[in-house]
Structure formats: structure tokens, C-alpha cells
Amino acid sequence: MLQVVKSGYRTSSRICILGGGFAGLYTALYLDRLSWSKGKKPEIVLIDQKDRFLFTPFLYELITGELQTWEVAPSFQKLLMDTDIQFHQGTVKGIDLQEHQILLQDGDPLLYDYLVLAVGRRSYSDTVSGISTNAYAFRTLEDAMRLQEKLHILENSIQSKIRVGIIGGGANAVELAGKLVDRLGERGEISLIVRGEKILKNFSTSCQKVAYKSLISRGVQVKFNTKVNALDEDSLTLMQGNQIYTTPIDLVIGTMGTQAREWLHFLECKHNSRGQLLTQPTLQLLDYPEVFALGDLADIRNRRDEQVPTTAQAAFQQGNCAAKNLKLAINKQPLRAFHYLHLGQMLTLGIHEATVSSFGIELKGFLAFIGRKCVYILLRMPTSSHRYEVVCYRIKRLTIKTFQQLVQGFYRFRKAISFFF
Numbered sequence: 001m002l003q004v005v006k007s008g009y010r011t012s013s014r015i016c017i018l019g020g021g022f023a024g025l026y027t028a029l030y031l032d033r034l035s036w037s038k039g040k041k042p043e044i045v046l047i048d049q050k051d052r053f054l055f056t057p058f059l060y061e062l063i064t065g066e067l068q069t070w071e072v073a074p075s076f077q078k079l080l081m082d083t084d085i086q087f088h089q090g091t092v093k094g095i096d097l098q099e100h101q102i103l104l105q106d107g108d109p110l111l112y113d114y115l116v117l118a119v120g121r122r123s124y125s126d127t128v129s130g131i132s133t134n135a136y137a138f139r140t141l142e143d144a145m146r147l148q149e150k151l152h153i154l155e156n157s158i159q160s161k162i163r164v165g166i167i168g169g170g171a172n173a174v175e176l177a178g179k180l181v182d183r184l185g186e187r188g189e190i191s192l193i194v195r196g197e198k199i200l201k202n203f204s205t206s207c208q209k210v211a212y213k214s215l216i217s218r219g220v221q222v223k224f225n226t227k228v229n230a231l232d233e234d235s236l237t238l239m240q241g242n243q244i245y246t247t248p249i250d251l252v253i254g255t256m257g258t259q260a261r262e263w264l265h266f267l268e269c270k271h272n273s274r275g276q277l278l279t280q281p282t283l284q285l286l287d288y289p290e291v292f293a294l295g296d297l298a299d300i301r302n303r304r305d306e307q308v309p310t311t312a313q314a315a316f317q318q319g320n321c322a323a324k325n326l327k328l329a330i331n332k333q334p335l336r337a338f339h340y341l342h343l344g345q346m347l348t349l350g351i352h353e354a355t356v357s358s359f360g361i362e363l364k365g366f367l368a369f370i371g372r373k374c375v376y377i378l379l380r381m382p383t384s385s386h387r388y389e390v391v392c393y394r395i396k397r398l399t400i401k402t403f404q405q406l407v408q409g410f411y412r413f414r415k416a417i418s419f420f421f
Contacts, residue, residue: 012039012041012042012043013042013043013113013114013330014042014043014045014111014112014113014114015031015043015044015045015112015113015114015115015116015326016045016102016110016112016114016115016116017044017045017046017047017115017116017118018047018048018092018102018116018117018118018119019047019116019117019118019119019120019295020046020047020048020050020053020076021053021054021056021118021119021120021295022056022295022312022315022316022319023116023118023120023294023295023315023318023319023322024046024048024116024118024119024294024295024319025046025053025079025382026315026316026319026320026382027116027118027292027294027318027319027322027323027326028044028080028083028085029083029085029319029382029383030319030320030323030324031044031085031326031327032044032083032084032085034323034324034327036327040330040331041084042113042114042326042330043086044085044086045085045086045087045088045110045112046076046080046085046086046087046088047087047088047089047090047092047102047104047110048076048087048089048090049089049090049091049092050089050141051075051076051077051089052073052074052075052076052141053074053075053076053079053382054072054073054140054141055071055072055073055376055380055381055382056139056312057312057346057376057380058071058072058376059072059138059141059144060175060176060178060179060348061179061348062144062148063144063147063148063151063176063179063180063183064179064182064183064351066351068393069141071390071393072141074382074386076089078386079382079383079386082383082385088110090104090105090106090107091104091105091106092104092105092119092263093105093263094263094266095115095117095263095267096109097267097268097269097288098268100112100113100115100290102115112290113290114290114292114326114329114330115290115291115292116291116292116293116294116322116326117264117277117291117292117293117294117297117298118294118295118297118315118319119261119264119295119297120295120296120297121261121296121297128228128229128230128231129229129230129231130230130231130232131167131228131231131254134231134232134233134252135167135231135252135253136150136251136252136253136254137253137254137255138172138176138253138254138255139172147253150251151183151184151251154250154251155184155187159250160187161187161188161189162184162187162188162189162251163191163247163248163249163250163251164180164184164188164189164190164191164249164250164251164252164253165191165193165236165249165251165252165253166180166190166191166192166193166252166253166255167193167228167254167256168192168193168194168254168255168256169192169194169195169196169198169199169200169201170199170200170201170202170255171200171203171347172255173194173199173253173255174192174199174200174211174215174347174349175347175348175349176253176255177190177192177215177220178214178215178218178220178348178349178350178353179348179350179351181218181220181350182350182351188219189219189221190219190220190221191220191221191222191223192215192220192221192222192223193223193226193228193238194222194223194224194225194226195225195226195227196225197224197225198224199211199212199215199222200347202309203345203347203357204345204357206355206357206362207347207355207357210349210355210364211347211355214349214350214353214355215349218350223238223240225240225241226238226239226240227239227240229244231249231252234248234249234250235247235248235249236248236249236252261297264277264297269285269286269287269288269291270285270286270287272299274299276296276297276298276299277293277297277298277299278298278299279292279293279298279299279300281301281337281338282325282335282336282337282338283298283300283318283321283322283325283338284325284335289329290329292322292325292326294315294318294319294322295310295314295315295318296310300314300318300338302339302340303339308338308340312380313342313343314340317338317340317341318338321336321338324336343358343359344356344357344358344359344361345357345358346358346371346372346375346376347372348372352366352369353365353366353368353369354368354369354371354372355368356368356371356372377390377391377394378391
């Protein structure tokens with residue numbers, strides 16, 4: 001249990017990090033790995049509502065069983081075992097920026113010297129009738145487990161076809177569609193319901209073309225310029241152009257968008273029209289230099305005053321910059337501006353299929369699948385111990401599978417030649 005004490009009674013600064021996603025967890029890990037002068041290393045406290053970190057790029061692999069839950073969602077306790085980072089599981093109900101206090105639903109207020117806001121945004125249900133009650137979200141581990149249960153029920157039903165509608169045309173919708181095609185096979189009838197004229201609008205033209213071609217070749221119906229009017233338990237009403245029609249449906253998955261968490265609206269700091277917090281180039285809040293805002297809750301700009309994308313790779317880079325700037329702040333040194341470097345784009349398009357676009361290199365198919373897996377597992381998973389455990393497990397599984405295939409091949413060969421003897 002964390003001790004709630006006044007800053008003046010502590011020998012080192014306390015840095016509280018709200019949110020254990022990419023931005024929050026990696027800020028904590030980077031801070032812990034920095035070299036500190038004797039007595040200068042701060043107390044690092046990571047606070048999250050959940051007890052597990054979620055490696056969201058691999059959430060889709062849970063649907064097809066390509067990866068196990070422990071690989072995609074390791075516990076914070078396990079990840080932070082060999083660090084000096086304290087983890088506190090709790091729900092934030094507000095922050096007093098004037099008094100440097102974090103207000104938790106359970107327990108006393110927690111005081112901080114420096115604060116990192118990285119709680120992300122939450123899914124929102126569109127104003128369309130029936131979406132909030134009848135559609136499935138797909139952003140969290142709980143969402144994935146709930147979807148797994150629904151798919152299991154449908155797969156064990158007697159119906160010949162399983163009709164699935166995915167609302168959205170972004171990466172979440174496209175990647176999920178590819179995985180569902182592979183899981184459901186010929187029983188699946190997958191529709192992608194896109195409000196605009198193209199999918200993956202923030203991706204390169206190459207990624208858009210490869211993804212669209214993959215979806216069409218796999219039998220996914222992509223419905224452009226289509227709006228959802230209503231959703232019932234077993235039917236979906238769509239508007240395409242001036243035509244409104246209702247189609248039977250077994251499962252609807254919504255990937256429409258996000259909204260700011262309620263308590264963020266009440267922070268006495270500057271927000272943009274979407275509820276995001278306005279930041280300085282150093283990632284500090286405009287009026288509170290001891291508070292850093294990262295990830296999709298913040299309006300972070302590049303050198304051309306364009307908003308930095310709210311992606312995992314941006315969060316990695318922000319975590320690194322925030323950790324270095326926190327050390328500079330503690331040492332009373334000038335802070336450095338955050339500069340986002342776009343490293344490319346990667347999408348999974350199904351089992352053993354992906355697309356990768358990075359620094360002029362374009363890969364697709366199995367080679368892109370291997371590249372994506374290697375980059376995420378070897379370079380992006382949070383700790384070396386977790387990477388090692390995942391790699392060892394995957395090699396073991398591959399070895400067993402290869403041995404089984406060799407044995408099966410041997411018996412098939414022996415059966416074939418037995419005809420001649």
C-alpha cells in the first residue's frame with residue numbers, strides 16, 4: 001500500500017504516472033532505466049485501473065488463437081518485478097492540480113511532485129439507436145474475451161452462416177475483419193461498414209490498396225458511404241446513399257471512436273474541442289509544468305503544427321521523451337521538445353498475412369507477417385524478460401509442431417510405399 005505523505009517529508013521526488021498503457025508503462029520503465037545521481041532517483045508510482053498491461057497490436061491474435069493471453073496481457077506485477085517502480089491498482093476520480101493531489105475512488109488522496117497523465121480515452125457508443133446495447137466493442141482485453149464467448153456460441157449453433165458487421169474503416173476494423181475471416185472460414189459473412197469513401201484514411205496509399213485487395217479476396221463485403229441507422233438484437237438498419245434497408249445480423253462490432261474520460265473534462269487546464277489536453281512542445285501542460293500529458297488524451301503537435309497521430313509508436317516515443325524531460329526537470333535543467341519520427345505502418349490482415357510500409361520499403365503477405373511479429377516481439381514488448389519468455393515459448397511450440405509434421409510425413413510416406421511391398 002502506498003504511503004500518502006507530504007512532498008516535504010520525502011528525500012526524493014515522487015513521480016505519479018496515471019495509466020498503464022504504452023505511454024504510461026514505457027515512461028515508467030524508461031525512468032527506472034535512466035542513470036541517476038545518488039539520492040536523486042525519484043519514487044516512481046504507476047497507477048492503473050487494471051492489473052494487466054495490454055499489448056494492443058496483438059489483441060487480434062487472441063481471436064484466432066495465434067497467441068496466448070499471458071503473451072498479450074502480462075500482469076504489471078510480473079513486468080515490474082525487477083524494477084523500483086511501485087504499482088497501485090486503483091480508479092482515478094479526479095485530480096487537484098493546485099494541490100498536487102490524485103483523488104482515488106478507494107483510499108486517501110495521493111500526492112505527487114510530478115504527474116504523467118496517460119490514461120488514454122475510452123470507447124464511446126454512437127448516438128445510433130441500439131449501438132450501446134447490441135454492439136460489441138474491441139479495445140480492451142475484456143472486450144476480446146466477451147467477443148470470444150459470443151463467437152463460441154455462434155460457432156456451436158446450427159446455423160449455416162454467421163453474419164458479422166464491423167462498423168468502421170480504420171485499422172481496428174480492417175485487422176479484425178481479416179482475423180474473423182480466418183476464424184469463421186466459409187461460415188462467415190463479414191461486412192465492413194464504412195461511413196466514408198475509403199478505408200485506413202490515415203495510412204499510406206500502398207497500405208490502403210493492399211488491405212482492400214486482401215479484404216475483397218477473402219470475401220469481405222466493404223460497404224462505403226454507408227451509415228448505421230439502427231441496430232436491434234438480430235437486425236441492422238443501414239443507409240447507403242438515399243436508400244435505407246434492414247439486413248439480418250448475428251454479431252455487430254463497433255470500432256467507431258473514442259471520447260475523453262469524464263474526470264478529464266473537469267481538469268482546470270486548457271482543452272481542445274475534442275476534450276484533449278493542450279500541451280507545450282515538451283509534453284507539459286500549458287499552465288502546469290509539473291504535469292505531462294501523453295497519448296491520445298493530449299493534443300501534441302509536431303514542428304509543422306500538425307497533431308501527432310494517436311498510435312502505439314507515437315506513445316513509445318512520447319514515453320522516452322517524457323522520462324528524459326522529467327529527469328531534466330528534477331535536475332533543474334532546460335527541457336527538450338518532443339519530435340515525432342514516423343517509422344512506418346504495419347497491419348495484420350489475417351493468419352500469416354500482413355502489410356508493412358516503412359522508409360520506402362513495402363512488404364506484404366507472409367514476409368510482412370514475419371516482419372511485423374519480429375518487430376513487435378523483439379523490439380516493442382515492454383521488458384526483456386517478457387520478450388525472452390515469449391520467444392522461448394514460440395520456439396518450443398514451433399519445434400513441437402515441426403516434429404509432429406515430420407512424424408505425420410513419415411507415416412504418409414511409409415503408407416505410400418507399402419503398396420509396392
